[in-house]
Amino acid sequence: MAGLASAFGSGAMTNSIDEIDNARVLFVIGSNTTEQHPMIGMHMLDAVDKGATLIVADPRQTQIAKFAHIHLRQKSGTDVALLNGIMNVIISEGLVDINFVKRRTENFDEFEKIVSGYSPEVAEKITGVPADEIKRVARLYATEKRAMLFYSMGITQHVTGVDNVRSCANLVMLTAHIGQPMTGLNPLRGQNNVQGACDMGALPEVYSGYQKVSDAKARRKFENAWGRKLPAKPGLTLTEMFDGALNGKIRAMFVMGENPIVSDPGATHIREAVKKLDFLVVQDIFMSDTAELADVVLPAVSFAEKEGTFTNTERRVQKLRKAIRPMYGAMPDWKIIAELSKKMGYDMGYRATHEIMEEAALLTPSYGGILHHRLDDFGLQWPCPDTNHTGTPFLHRKKFTKGLGTFNPIDFVPPAESADDEYPFILTTGRIYFRYHTATMCGRTSTLKREEPECFVEINHKDAAKLGIRNNNKVRVSSRRGEIVVNALVTDKTPEGIVFIPFHFREAAVNLITNTAVDPVAKIPEFKVCAVKIVPLLPKPGMRQTVLYDKKNDIKILLDLYEESEAEYEG
Amino acid sequence: MEKISTICPYCGCGCGLYLHVEDNNIVGVSPLRHHPVNKGSLCVKGWNSFEFVQHPERLRYPMVKENGAFKKTSWDEVISLVAGRFSEIKEKYGPDSIALLSSAKCTNEENFVLMKFARAVLGTNNIDHCARL
Ligand code: SF4
Numbered sequence A: 001m002a003g004l005a006s007a008f009g010s011g012a013m014t015n016s017i018d019e020i021d022n023a024r025v026l027f028v029i030g031s032n033t034t035e036q037h038p039m040i041g042m043h044m045l046d047a048v049d050k051g052a053t054l055i056v057a058d059p060r061q062t063q064i065a066k067f068a069h070i071h072l073r074q075k076s077g078t079d080v081a082l083l084n085g086i087m088n089v090i091i092s093e094g095l096v097d098i099n100f101v102k103r104r105t106e107n108f109d110e111f112e113k114i115v116s117g118y119s120p121e122v123a124e125k126i127t128g129v130p131a132d133e134i135k136r137v138a139r140l141y142a143t144e145k146r147a148m149l150f151y152s153m154g155i156t157q158h159v160t161g162v163d164n165v166r167s168c169a170n171l172v173m174l175t176a177h178i179g180q181p182m183t184g185l186n187p188l189r190g191q192n193n194v195q196g197a198c199d200m201g202a203l204p205e206v207y208s209g210y211q212k213v214s215d216a217k218a219r220r221k222f223e224n225a226w227g228r229k230l231p232a233k234p235g236l237t238l239t240e241m242f243d244g245a246l247n248g249k250i251r252a253m254f255v256m257g258e259n260p261i262v263s264d265p266g267a268t269h270i271r272e273a274v275k276k277l278d279f280l281v282v283q284d285i286f287m288s289d290t291a292e293l294a295d296v297v298l299p300a301v302s303f304a305e306k307e308g309t310f311t312n313t314e315r316r317v318q319k320l321r322k323a324i325r326p327m328y329g330a331m332p333d334w335k336i337i338a339e340l341s342k343k344m345g346y347d348m349g350y351r352a353t354h355e356i357m358e359e360a361a362l363l364t365p366s367y368g369g370i371l372h373h374r375l376d377d378f379g380l381q382w383p384c385p386d387t388n389h390t391g392t393p394f395l396h397r398k399k400f401t402k403g404l405g406t407f408n409p410i411d412f413v414p415p416a417e418s419a420d421d422e423y424p425f426i427l428t429t430g431r432i433y434f435r436y437h438t439a440t441m442c443g444r445t446s447t448l449k450r451e452e453p454e455c456f457v458e459i460n461h462k463d464a465a466k467l468g469i470r471n472n473n474k475v476r477v478s479s480r481r482g483e484i485v486v487n488a489l490v491t492d493k494t495p496e497g498i499v500f501i502p503f504h505f506r507e508a509a510v511n512l513i514t515n516t517a518v519d520p521v522a523k524i525p526e527f528k529v530c531a532v533k534i535v536p537l538l539p540k541p542g543m544r545q546t547v548l549y550d551k552k553n554d555i556k557i558l559l560d561l562y563e564e565s566e567a568e569y570e571g
Numbered sequence B: 001m002e003k004i005s006t007i008c009p010y011c012g013c014g015c016g017l018y019l020h021v022e023d024n025n026i027v028g029v030s031p032l033r034h035h036p037v038n039k040g041s042l043c044v045k046g047w048n049s050f051e052f053v054q055h056p057e058r059l060r061y062p063m064v065k066e067n068g069a070f071k072k073t074s075w076d077e078v079i080s081l082v083a084g085r086f087s088e089i090k091e092k093y094g095p096d097s098i099a100l101l102s103s104a105k106c107t108n109e110e111n112f113v114l115m116k117f118a119r120a121v122l123g124t125n126n127i128d129h130c131a132r133l
Helices: A002-007 A015-022 A038-049 A063-067 A080-092 A096-106 A108-116 A120-125 A131-143 A161-175 A194-199 A216-226 A237-248 A267-276 A333-343 A353-363 A446-451 A459-468 B073-093 B108-122
Strands: A026-030 A053-055 A070-072 A147-151 A184-187 A252-257 A279-284 A297-300 A308-311 A317-321 A426-430 A456-460 A474-478 A481-490 A498-502 A528-538 A543-551 A555-560 A562-564 B002-007 B016-022 B025-031 B065-067 B070-071 B098-102 B127-129
Touching: A015 A038, A026 A038, A026 A131, A038 A053, A038 A063, A053 A063, A053 A108, A053 B073, A070 A131, A080 A108, A080 A161, A096 A161, A108 A481, A120 A131, A147 A161, A161 A184, A161 A426, A194 A308, A194 B108, A194 B127, A216 A353, A216 B108, A237 A267, A237 B098, A237 B127, A252 B073, A252 B108, A267 A353, A297 B073, A297 B108, A308 B108, A333 A481, A333 B108, A353 B108, A456 A459, A456 A474, A459 A481, A459 A528, A481 A528, A481 B098, B073 B098, B098 B108, B108 B127
Parallel strands: A026 A053, A026 A147, A053 A070, A147 A184, A252 A279, A252 B098, A279 A297, A426 A498, A456 A481, B098 B127
Antiparallel strands: A297 B065, A308 A317, A426 A528, A456 A498, A474 A481, A474 A528, A528 A562, A543 A555, B002 B016, B016 B025, B065 B070
């Protein structure tokens, strides 16, 4: 969350989920909240029932967009232009909270210069959103005190991801929608403990609590606590690690509970990289594509078999309790690492997880008062600096974490890859309701499998008609990097010229074909925009299906036989 | 039947739920009534959050690859093997030749321990997680 940190000095959701119910305006950008964060979506719909206005900006007709009073369908990758257009209106119509801007922020003038170039008409040209809509949203959002802004993967996964987030931060500061209940800038984070993994320093440049490894004072503190000399140079990010493996700099990897081969854009490249390693250890609860390639696989336990804490997207640290004994011969991840560490001559000496949290609390100011025995009810929201503190429901009340909030002047940069004659469609990817990241957990939950059983590509019915594709036809989707074969889902959810594939299907691994361009600051790979072409595959006449009979297991397998029909539909 | 209060493992909402346990078996799920996020509801993922836990395909023992196939091994042996290989590689190519991927599905404590292991034991800052995605 580099964008947010550069504006405010902190990268978490600024406000709390239960404030949503009483907000008056909810502005949701690039998040299909009711599917991705269903219970946050529930609070939003509760607010709508109480009369709040829901504004959704998303190129797709997502589920939450159906509930929206206003749905802005900006072209994929043009969020910055849309936000600049909205801010242009706010400035030109005198809706800026001048007092707030003067007292609490810096760099307004630079920022204003850039935004002045984005009149609603200019923004309309870039984004495709009518100028009147832009004006309407600007007025609604700026004039209501209790207005909350939300965003998610939809805007962080662009080459301009950091810019998008900074633009959101600009908007929030311009209207003083921060530091008060029922306002704020609220990133909705995907997996259950993304926030916690970042807070605890599972990042190449910081220790826990975002203390920089390059800062001598912070480093000394951790060196004293751990009794070892620590490296000062920031490490490699995920993407750089795989590049490193390819060019021989990285020789060994330890992967805890992740399956990067499916969840990473440019998965072909990662598979190559992983194969080059001298030594790969994967620790997981199921065999995964990455584990298949490992030299050593270690069985870990699931959430139901361990103790510890998770931090949700509103900074709430909550206790996980062990319900059953570890299955089979599995061991909790922390124990495996501690054993390994001991064998390598460093005894961490933990007897239980609460001792780990005690150490983390000592070394991490924002977690200072977060100890297991204090989390019994519904946890605590950080910052919680000491054991008398009862947690912080909303941030930046009197001042920003970094002092003054910084306006970042941001110009619109077109997406790294745009459609052309050869690859006429823009492919976007995302999550759907019933699945969770890569399918290692959900793929094994039969109730969930039934709901959305096969990978598909959503395509607008007009495009489908042009290509002769009917619902459920097999199609081949190819980009400059690779191709996959999936079923077509003909719909009006996706606008013309754009197709959508959910990214958690191991069977189709959409990441094989997405773009590996990376945001220069946050290094989030761009999965959202990638140019593709689509070719329908038709069953061969007379041999539509073949039945294979697997005697041993008594299963019949239906095999569809397809041949490509490129020639038929060209011209 | 026992009801254990815990947290849904699926998304960043962090809903509170009870796992219903009988004889070391999870038999059901129900939402925490007063939880500030889910207020007595769960989404379909939450209601099914325990199904995968006791799945027969769960990994059962540590495994080492020999001649392209996985072989069962013991915890003692595997810990020695991994510790040995990491030490060797660190010795030969330097600490920055090793990289670690942590997980946004693991607990805070596990993330803390892994980052401590990377920095204090292996001596590298090459640690990241898949949440950039
Ligand atoms: S119950 Fe649903 S909304 Fe709540 S944490 Fe689980 S997946 Fe997220």
